[in-house]
Amino acid sequence: QVQLKESGPGLVQPSQTLSLTCTVSGFSLTSNSVHWVRQPPGKGLEWMGGIWGDGSTDYNSALKSRLSISRDTSKSQVFLKMNSLQTDDTAIYFCTRWEWSNYFDYWGQGVMVTVSS
Amino acid sequence: DVVMTQTPVSLPVSLGGQASISCRSSQSLVHSNGNTYLHWYLQKPGQSPQLLIYRVSNRFSGVPDRFSGSGSGTDFTLKISRVEPEDLGDYYCLQSTHFPLTFGSGTKLEIK
Numbered sequence: 001q002v003q004l005k006e007s008g009p010g011l012v013q014p015s016q017t018l019s020l021t022c023t024v025s026g027f028s029l030t031s032n033s034v035h036w037v038r039q040p041p042g043k044g045l046e047w048m049g050g051i052w053g054d055g056s057t058d059y060n061s062a063l064k065s066r067l068s069i070s071r072d073t074s075k076s077q078v079f080l081k082m083n084s085l086q087t088d089d090t091a092i093y094f095c096t097r098w099e100w101s102n103y104f105d106y107w108g109q110g111v112m113v114t115v116s117s
Numbered sequence: 118d119v120v121m122t123q124t125p126v127s128l129p130v131s132l133g134g135q136a137s138i139s140c141r142s143s144q145s146l147v148h149s150n151g152n153t154y155l156h157w158y159l160q161k162p163g164q165s166p167q168l169l170i171y172r173v174s175n176r177f178s179g180v181p182d183r184f185s186g187s188g189s190g191t192d193f194t195l196k197i198s199r200v201e202p203e204d205l206g207d208y209y210c211l212q213s214t215h216f217p218l219t220f221g222s223g224t225k226l227e228i229k
Contacts, residue, residue, distance in 0.1 A: 047218040102213040107165035
């Protein structure tokens with residue numbers, strides 16, 4: 001069955017770089033795209049960006065200068081890297097699969113990232 | 118960016134009652150291919166969002182028929198009939214017609 005699971009550090013210092021991994025199973029990264037969505041504590045959802053089946057990427061313009069999404073298809077993993085972290089980047093980070101009818105159908109459990117010194 | 122205005126912010130309902138959530142977009146969500154990419158999600162406490170309705174009115178696999186979606190253009194509605202305890206949580210609309218993708222700000226469904 002389709003599964004996604006995020007992993008990464010729970011704590012990042014301000015100005016440092018966040019690195020997260022999304023490990024997927026039950027589908028191929030060359031057939032489906034995977035996106036990242038984040039949610040600050042007690043707040044709503046924000047689309048960050050995604051990587052398509054052909055390896056191309058799309059980013060939220062608000063984050064584009066700090067964000068990079070890549071993948072390793074042999075390991076079924078998608079990576080998020082975001083630099084220059086600030087306290088308002090504290091959030092739960094989710095990876096989610098994009099279905100061909102243009103919606104997110106399966107989600108990971110999310111990983112909480114706190115930006116603090 | 119397309120702004121998704123979701124109302125109400127909080128929606129107290131009685132178990133067994135009906136709930137209605139509105140989502141309005143700052144521009145039409147009709148894609149050049151004729152499809153309208155407006156979807157609804159429920160996020161239960163401590164969980165990741167789960168898809169309820171895709172493309173305005175299509176229930177996702179396993180979603181009970183108590184949930185229904187309607188609307189067109191810029192104005193969309195999610196209706197929940199015969200509310201059950203498992204329906205409580207935060208509801209979000211998502212538009213995927215235009216990039217960047219944008220979510221509504223959420224509606225908390227709670228017991229009256």
